[in-house]
Amino acid sequence: MMIPQAAEDQARIALETSLCGVRLKNPLIAASGTFGFGREYDELYDISCWGAVSVKGLTLKPRLGNPPSRIAETPSGMLNSVGLQNPGVEGFIKEELPWLLEKKVPIIANVAGFAVEDYCESVLRLSDTAIDILELNISCPNVQCGGMHFGVSPQSASAITGAVRKVCKKPLMVKLSPNVSDIAAVAKATEEAGADAVSLINTLTGMAVDTKTRRPTLANITGGLSGPAVKPVALRMVWQAASVLNIPTVGMGGIMTGDDVLQFMMVGATAVMVGSANIFDPMAGPRILGELLQYADENEGVKLSELVGSLRTD
Amino acid sequence: MPYGQRAYSAPLDRSLILLSRTSLASEIFELTFQTEPGLNLIPGHFVHLALESFPLRRPLSVAGYESGSGVLTLIVQDVGKGSHALCGLEPRTCLRGLLPLGTPFPMERVMQALKEGRQVWVVGGGIGLAPLLFCVWKLGEAGFSVVNFLGFRDKEHVFKVREFQDCGKTLVSIGGFVTDLLPEALREGSPDLLLACGPTPMLRALQKICAEHKIDALASLEERMGCGIGACLVCSCKVQKRASFDYQRVCKDGPVFDLAEVSFE
Numbered sequence: 289m290m291i292p293q294a295a296e297d298q299a300r301i302a303l304e305t306s307l308c309g310v311r312l313k314n315p316l317i318a319a320s321g322t323f324g325f326g327r328e329y330d331e332l333y334d335i336s337c338w339g340a341v342s343v344k345g346l347t348l349k350p351r352l353g354n355p356p357s358r359i360a361e362t363p364s365g366m367l368n369s370v371g372l373q374n375p376g377v378e379g380f381i382k383e384e385l386p387w388l389l390e391k392k393v394p395i396i397a398n399v400a401g402f403a404v405e406d407y408c409e410s411v412l413r414l415s416d417t418a419i420d421i422l423e424l425n426i427s428c429p430n431v432q433c434g435g436m437h438f439g440v441s442p443q444s445a446s447a448i449t450g451a452v453r454k455v456c457k458k459p460l461m462v463k464l465s466p467n468v469s470d471i472a473a474v475a476k477a478t479e480e481a482g483a484d485a486v487s488l489i490n491t492l493t494g495m496a497v498d499t500k501t502r503r504p505t506l507a508n509i510t511g512g513l514s515g516p517a518v519k520p521v522a523l524r525m526v527w528q529a530a531s532v533l534n535i536p537t538v539g540m541g542g543i544m545t546g547d548d549v550l551q552f553m554m555v556g557a558t559a560v561m562v563g564s565a566n567i568f569d570p571m572a573g574p575r576i577l578g579e580l581l582q583y584a585d586e587n588e589g590v591k592l593s594e595l596v597g598s599l600r601t602d
Numbered sequence: 603m604p605y606g607q608r609a610y611s612a613p614l615d616r617s618l619i620l621l622s623r624t625s626l627a628s629e630i631f632e633l634t635f636q637t638e639p640g641l642n643l644i645p646g647h648f649v650h651l652a653l654e655s656f657p658l659r660r661p662l663s664v665a666g667y668e669s670g671s672g673v674l675t676l677i678v679q680d681v682g683k684g685s686h687a688l689c690g691l692e693p694r695t696c697l698r699g700l701l702p703l704g705t706p707f708p709m710e711r712v713m714q715a716l717k718e719g720r721q722v723w724v725v726g727g728g729i730g731l732a733p734l735l736f737c738v739w740k741l742g743e744a745g746f747s748v749v750n751f752l753g754f755r756d757k758e759h760v761f762k763v764r765e766f767q768d769c770g771k772t773l774v775s776i777g778g779f780v781t782d783l784l785p786e787a788l789r790e791g792s793p794d795l796l797l798a799c800g801p802t803p804m805l806r807a808l809q810k811i812c813a814e815h816k817i818d819a820l821a822s823l824e825e826r827m828g829c830g831i832g833a834c835l836v837c838s839c840k841v842q843k844r845a846s847f848d849y850q851r852v853c854k855d856g857p858v859f860d861l862a863e864v865s866f867e
């Protein structure tokens with residue numbers, strides 16, 4: 289029988305990993321936009337159980353976001369059209385960051401923008417704070433000219449990554465859009481422009497119609513699709529990106545269980561993000577962590593970090 | 603908060619066992635669940651109910667709760683796919699529900715007003731009566747009475763009128779607009795506080811009447827939700843703040859808002 293301390297050490301060793309030089313106690317990261325700044329979930333459980341937390345997408349100036357309705361249920365998923373409602377970079381630094389720092393969980397600042405200049409100004413300002421990783425969101429489908437146009441071609445992705453790289457003093461992770469024809473080319477372009485990691489996928493552009501009213505369900509007409517519905521697409525894209533990159537890939541899209549996490553790691557994800565699962569099940573974080581611990585327990589001596597890219601295709 | 607302090611109680615994902623399902627009227631069901639006793643559930647609170655094979659949870663106003671036994675009452679209208687599945691559940695089915703959620707009606711302030719001899723009116727339409735039912739239950743239990751104005755689409759959709767009558771004079775509108783009952787009542791004097799819940803056209807009309815007669819009104823709003831706890835920002839409603847407006851979270855800052863501040867467009 290294992291003594292508790294030894295069991296704890298083993299679980300720690302099995303799950304721990306690192307991303308851009310930041311130590312993560314497990315590969316689970318709360319995905320941007322589904323977790324706010326962590327306060328609400330912290331009323332349900334201690335959010336420092338996450339490997340890291342990626343905060344709601346920040347823009348230089350506060351934004352109100354899109355008019356309601358902003359959500360639609362879809363088969364095995366959901367559409368959202370929040371449109372980057374956020375308190376702005378300064379609001380985040382003053383109102384949210386001090387509290388989040390006390391939680392002692394690595395913090396990923398997700399930054400969105402409308403022009404190269406405001407991305408750079410936001411990143412410059414956040415570089416002077418205690419955040420751990422900067423996540424450059426060039427993939428939000430819900431605001432006009434809101435980032436996604438930077439993410440759709442290798443050229444534009446390279447240009448914005450290069451410009452931000454010059455002013456960014458933190459590890460730089462670029463969040464990629466799945467709304468592209470060649471994800472590997474976009475991923476490679478950001479690596480060559482100086483990214484330290486990539487994360488993918490953001491939501492897939494979609495829509496829903498209410499036949500009773502003949503209106504789109506979302507006031508914004510289109511929105512971003514997430515949840516288990518997108519997982520096969522996400523896995524394929526993470527696999528394609530990771531195959532051509534020398535920098536780490538963070539995978540996401542429809543993760544609901546510990547087994548989903550293992551799948552993303554096997555196709556090449558160093559760590560994973562969990563988004564809509566938090567919305568569907570507020571206890572998803574601790575639950576999935578428990579499932580990974582159980583996997584580690586059943587496979588004595590396993591280290592999740594050794595599973596990264598271990599997919600067999602022969 | 604414009605109306606006194608926020609009632610706080612930590613939400614938790616709890617199990618709810620369906621005890622009974624009763625048809626109250628056409629398409630309208632009363633469901634009772636066994637949950638934990640002793641919860642601090644206040645009228646206006648809602649539960650975010652998980653349904654098998656539906657990704658999103660469904661927010662439902664608490665229509666009643668007996669603290670001693672832990673029996674929770676919800677009133678559900680069988681309209682969408684999710685509510686249809688809910689209305690078809692067999693007793694003993696176990697569900698997960700996050701509760702208590704939201705900023706409820708400020709019951710202490712309501713009771714204080716009544717204690718001071720002031721008048722409180724309750725105005726509701728259709729399924730919007732659910733949270734108001736819990737209000738009048740609590741107020742009646744404490745020995746207070748209010749004046750109720752209830753609106754129903756037609757006589758097949760009438761429910762729970764007796765429960766409202768137990769808490770005071772009750773005027774019912776069937777087929778018309780419940781707000782059409784107000785002008786006459788207002789000729790005899792206006793209330794100091796009004797509690798409301800119902801469809802948007804009703805709330806919009808009510809907002810106008812309350813502005814004209816300078817009546818403080820609190821309304822419980824409905825919006826489609828995601829997380830239900832204030833993190834995902836999909837449930838926003840437009841709230842007027844002097845010259846500008848702001849989007850607030852119906853699930854966390856609401857569902858109860860100062861009616862005068864809500865912007866209906």
Ligand SMILES: Cc1cc2nc3c(=O)[nH]c(=O)nc-3n(C[C@H](O)[C@H](O)[C@H](O)COP(=O)(O)O)c2cc1C
Binds near residue numbers: 319320346428489540
């Ligand atoms: C309501 C909602 C809001 C989101 N907001 C952001 C955001 O601000 N920034 C961002 O990079 N991604 C945002 N996303 C995308 C998620 O971070 C994630 O990439 C996507 O939902 C796929 O993962 P999932 O299937 O686990 O949700 C949002 C997703 C949802 C559902």
Ligand code: FES
Binds near residue numbers: 852
């Ligand atoms: S439903 Fe998520 S913030 Fe209200």
